[in-house]
Amino acid sequence: MPYDLWALYGKMLRCRFYEEAVIKLWEEGLISGEMHTGIGEEAIIAGVMDHVQDGDALALDHRGTGPLLIRGIDPVLMMREFLGQGDGLCGGMGGHMHLFSEAHLAASSGIVGAAGPAAVGFALSAQYLRPGKIAVAFFGEGAMNQGMLLESLNLSVVWKLPVLFVCKDDQWSITTRSQSVTGGILTERVAGFGMNAVCVDGKDVEEVWIVARAAIEQARKGQGPSFLHASCVHLEGHFLGDTMLRMVKKPVQGMTGIVVPLLRSAARKGGASWKRRVAGIKNMSSLLLKNYQQKSSRREDPLLFARKKLEPETGRLQELEKTVSEEVQIILDKVLALPLTPREEIS
Amino acid sequence: MRKMTFAAAIDDALAQAMQQDSRIIILGEDVQTIRRNLLVRFGEERIRSTPISESAFLGAAVTAAMSGLRPVVEVMLVDFIGVAMDALLNHAAKVESFSGGKWRVPLVVRMACGGGYGDGGQHEQSLWGWLAHIPGLIVLVPSNPADAGGMMLSAIQHPGPVIYLEHKLLADYWLDALGAGGRKTIRYDVPETGTSGKVPDRWEAVPIGKAVIAQEGKDLTIISVAVGVHRALDAAKVLTDKGFSTEVIDLRTVAPLAREALINSVAKTGRLLVVDEDYREFGLSGELAAIALEAGLPIKFKRVCTLQTIPYARHLEDQVLPNTQRIIEAALDLMNL
Numbered sequence: 257m258p259y260d261l262w263a264l265y266g267k268m269l270r271c272r273f274y275e276e277a278v279i280k281l282w283e284e285g286l287i288s289g290e291m292h293t294g295i296g297e298e299a300i301i302a303g304v305m306d307h308v309q310d311g312d313a314l315a316l317d318h319r320g321t322g323p324l325l326i327r328g329i330d331p332v333l334m335m336r337e338f339l340g341q342g343d344g345l346c347g348g349m350g351g352h353m354h355l356f357s358e359a360h361l362a363a364s365s366g367i368v369g370a371a372g373p374a375a376v377g378f379a380l381s382a383q384y385l386r387p388g389k390i391a392v393a394f395f396g397e398g399a400m401n402q403g404m405l406l407e408s409l410n411l412s413v414v415w416k417l418p419v420l421f422v423c424k425d426d427q428w429s430i431t432t433r434s435q436s437v438t439g440g441i442l443t444e445r446v447a448g449f450g451m452n453a454v455c456v457d458g459k460d461v462e463e464v465w466i467v468a469r470a471a472i473e474q475a476r477k478g479q480g481p482s483f484l485h486a487s488c489v490h491l492e493g494h495f496l497g498d499t500m501l502r503m504v505k506k507p508v509q510g511m512t513g514i515v516v517p518l519l520r521s522a523a524r525k526g527g528a529s530w531k532r533r534v535a536g537i538k539n540m541s542s543l544l545l546k547n548y549q550q551k552s553s554r555r556e557d558p559l560l561f562a563r564k565k566l567e568p569e570t571g572r573l574q575e576l577e578k579t580v581s582e583e584v585q586i587i588l589d590k591v592l593a594l595p596l597t598p599r600e601e602i603s
Numbered sequence: 604m605r606k607m608t609f610a611a612a613i614d615d616a617l618a619q620a621m622q623q624d625s626r627i628i629i630l631g632e633d634v635q636t637i638r639r640n641l642l643v644r645f646g647e648e649r650i651r652s653t654p655i656s657e658s659a660f661l662g663a664a665v666t667a668a669m670s671g672l673r674p675v676v677e678v679m680l681v682d683f684i685g686v687a688m689d690a691l692l693n694h695a696a697k698v699e700s701f702s703g704g705k706w707r708v709p710l711v712v713r714m715a716c717g718g719g720y721g722d723g724g725q726h727e728q729s730l731w732g733w734l735a736h737i738p739g740l741i742v743l744v745p746s747n748p749a750d751a752g753g754m755m756l757s758a759i760q761h762p763g764p765v766i767y768l769e770h771k772l773l774a775d776y777w778l779d780a781l782g783a784g785g786r787k788t789i790r791y792d793v794p795e796t797g798t799s800g801k802v803p804d805r806w807e808a809v810p811i812g813k814a815v816i817a818q819e820g821k822d823l824t825i826i827s828v829a830v831g832v833h834r835a836l837d838a839a840k841v842l843t844d845k846g847f848s849t850e851v852i853d854l855r856t857v858a859p860l861a862r863e864a865l866i867n868s869v870a871k872t873g874r875l876l877v878v879d880e881d882y883r884e885f886g887l888s889g890e891l892a893a894i895a896l897e898a899g900l901p902i903k904f905k906r907v908c909t910l911q912t913i914p915y916a917r918h919l920e921d922q923v924l925p926n927t928q929r930i931i932e933a934a935l936d937l938m939n940l
Contacts, residue, residue: 285788288721288917290781340721340916351723351915366725367686368655401654404686429655431636437654497784500636506785517611521640526622528646536643540635599918 259465264306265562266576268298268461271322272559273584274331278321278338278352282496286596287338291352294322296491297424299558302326303464304392304422304484307472311389313361313378315371318353319424320364323394327360335591342597361391369402371395372421376408379417379481390418390475397485398429400442409449409483418475420468421446421483424458426490428547431500446483458486459558489556504548607802609748609773613713614640616752616806617675620759621645624673627759630660631677631713637776638677657687661712665695665764668710673759681714681730681768695764696739710765711758716744717770717830717880718924720782720791723915727771731828732879732886734766735858741765741811742857744828746773748800750855753809760808770829773797792926794833814861816868820850823874823937826865826891828854831878831925838930847938857887865891866898874903874937878925883908903940905933 275293282291294301297319305326308314314323325331329345337344338352346356353366363374375393382389399405400423412419423442427434446453452474456467464486471482493501503514522533554560566573607615618641621627628649635642635652642650653660657678664674678684684691691712698708718727735742743758743765745751751769758765771777772793783789817832818839825835832853839849850868854861869875875895877888888906895902907925914920922929 282784283786283788285786285790288782288789289915290722290726290784337915340914340918342916346915348916348919349724349912349914351721354723354725354915366723367683369686398655401656402686403656403658429632431633432652432654434654437652495784497780497786499780499784502785509785517640518643521618522643524618524644527618527644528649532646532648533643536647539647540639540642543635597916597918599921 259306259462261462261562261565262572262576264302264461264465265559265566266580267302267306267326268559268562269577269580270584271298271301271325273581274325274587275321277584277588278335279492279496281335281338288340289351291338291496292318292494293492293496294319296426296557297458297488298322299461299562300422300424300458300464300486300488301394303461304420304468306465307468308392309389311361311386313375313382313389313391314363315374315378315391315393316355316362316364317368317371317395317399318364318366319394320355320362321352324355324357324360324362327362329357329360329362331587332590335587336594339591339596341594343594369395369399369405371399372402372405372408375419375421376412376417379412379419380415382418383415387478388476390420390472392420392422394422394424396429397423397425397427397434397438397442399423400445401438409446409451412481413450416478416480418478419481420471420475421481423483423485424488425485426488427550428490428494430494431547433543443483443485451481451483453483453485455485458488459556459561461558461562488558489551489553491551491557493551500544500547501551504544604801605804606799607748607752608775608799609751609769609797610776612748612752612802613755613769613774614638615802616755617641617759618644619806620756621649626671626673627675628672629675629677630664632679634677657683658690661687661690662694664710665690665698665708668708669698669706673709675711675713675759677713679715680726681716682725682728684714684730691734691740691764692737696737699739699763707762708764709762711767712764713767713769715771715774715777716768717772718913718920719772719830720778721915721917721920722781724912726781727913729768729881729909731766731768731857732881732890735887736885739764740858742768743811743855744768744770744857745855746829746832746853747797749802750809752802752806754855756806757808757811761811768829772830794830797830797833809855812856812859812861814852814854814856814864816850816864817853818849818851820848820872822848822872823876823934824850824852824868824872825876825878825930825934826852826854827878828857829880831880834925834927834930835878837927838934841927841931842934845935847934849934860890860894862894865894866900869895869900869902873901874940876930876934876937877906877908878930879906879908880925881909883910903937905937907933
């Protein structure tokens with residue numbers, strides 16, 4: 257069966273609009289702590305998730321919203337979970353980094369690399385109990401330096417497990433350039449374990465879909481695991497309110513809070529030579545700028561990339577966008593129509 | 604005297620130590636951003652960002668410390684130490700014993716801990732009791748800027764491995780990064796006296812294993828660390844109004860425990876209330892009770908601790924973590940025993 261770009265674009269849109277609604281809730285202070293969105297990785301998620309069926313398992317990282325949305329989790333319950341409500345997906349106990357659904361065999365973790373062993377375990381039970389079913393692991397390239405993930409790659413090869421490892425590479429391990437802390441080339445590293453490893457353009461949902469189909473078919477047939485290395489850009493930064501992005505976006509605020517202590521420290525007696533200090537400041541500013549430029553580059557936006565291909569049919573496109581937008585608005589309305597448990601003032 | 608935030612005090616003490624001792628290096632995840640103020644003064648060679656490979660870089664720091672360096676290692680949040688526990692449990696903590704006391708590991712592991720901002724049970728744990736369980740590890744948990752700086756210096760000067768925990772409600776940059784994220788729409792119960800305060804002009808090491816009496820009293824003793832100390836002091840005010848004179852002790856060090864300070868206070872008051880943000884079972888609170896019992900003191904005892912996985916939802920989290928109301932209730936129960 258060939259892919260349907262319209263359907264894939266619809267799924268990507270749904271993820272985007274849903275997470276944009278989540279951003280508003282976070283900005284209004286209805287979500288308390290961290291919030292990692294998957295904005296910018298929708299093509300990877302939609303292209304892979306389109307092949308996932310009932311009985312397949314999902315090992316998710318701290319950006320599980322998109323995969324779960326496409327998998328068919330109740331969107332109202334998931335958003336209620338983000339609001340920490342007792343009627344949320346996990347009773348308000350888990351939050352966005354710890355989403356679980358036994359019915360969907362979906363488990364998340366906020367520990368970097370934990371999706372590796374989780375997928376291996378899901379695949380192991382599939383091998384015994386659900387032949388033809390697979391496990392998918394989603395993680396970032398930062399996780400590729402985590403021992404437990406590398407051990408999982410090996411284990412899945414020697415046990416010929418039905419796993420698809422999906423590495424969403426945004427080039428940043430939080431605020432550290434992944435390139436500066438990663439040796440070699442990731443697909444070659446994985447190939448070294450004897451695993452099929454493929455590189456794809458993560459903004460191109462069609463390409464992801466085609467490659468993921470081949471890998472997942474192979475896994476279903478019992479022919480072992482695959483690794484998908486897909487590029488992406490996290491357009492909202494590592495998480496909402498990303499300090500690094502804020503430094504560039506709101507330089508006025510940053511001036512007093514960040515630049516003043518920085519320069520004061522750089523000018524203090526005792527420490528490295530002036531040459532090294534200047535080099536430190538230079539490297540840091542170029543890192544900040546690079547981070548900002550990359551994350552504000554709409555050229556890498558997977559939605560715009562897919563949209564271009566559909567643009568000839570403007571009417572249909574606008575209709576689809578309107579429909580999805582209305583759908584998400586209905587979800588949001590439902591979420592906010594339910595009562596919110598207030599924080600009791602304690603002191 | 605100068606005035607400083609909790610976070611600035613730690614880095615200022617670190618800077619003082621780094622200036623004097625070129626063997627001190629900082630390594631850990633994102634330290635080139637998080638410790639940028641130190642980076643621009645001491646250079647990139649001494650502030651080294653690592654891959655997300657906790658078991659490798661913490662394990663490596665153990666032998667780097669054994670062979671001449673003085674690493675201050677960061678794994679961001681104490682929750683993430685799970686990944687690298689072997690380096691602490693089976694190596695850092697054991698080298699001194701295994702070598703017959705002939706080789707030591709002058710390592711500092713700096714981690715953020717604690718909850719109260721809605722980040723869920725994988726990012727808000729305290730775990731100081733869990734770490735203190737292991738013989739061979741020092742565990743420091745400061746509650747105010749002066750101690751935060753002084754104890755960082757003691758950690759660096761100590762010849763063995765030291766766990767240094769900074770609570771996220773006290774260290775403003777952590778709370779901003781993981782909590783508010785620049786928003787003005789969210790509020791956290793931050794103990795102001797812990798986040799900013801007077802610090803010495805020049806840092807001196809705070810003695811390890813020495814508690815301080817934060818408030819003197821004679822009817823009951825409340826013992827805690829970090830944010831718990833401030834919650835206890837708030838509770839003590841209410842208890843005073845109710846006619847009970849409360850002694851509040853800030854342990855500062857979880858391992859080794861200040862046995863004498865505990866025994867002296869409880870011998871006087873006869874009542875011990877432990878406020879511990881870490882888990883109740885098999886932890887600090889039980890240990891403190893045991894010390895009092897072993898000393899033959901006929902104490903009355905209560906504890907306010909974390910009993911379960913920390914909920915993500917703020918309204919649930921508020922109840923699960925020790926709060927002032929729970930402390931007051933437990934104290935009143937204790938007075939009625």
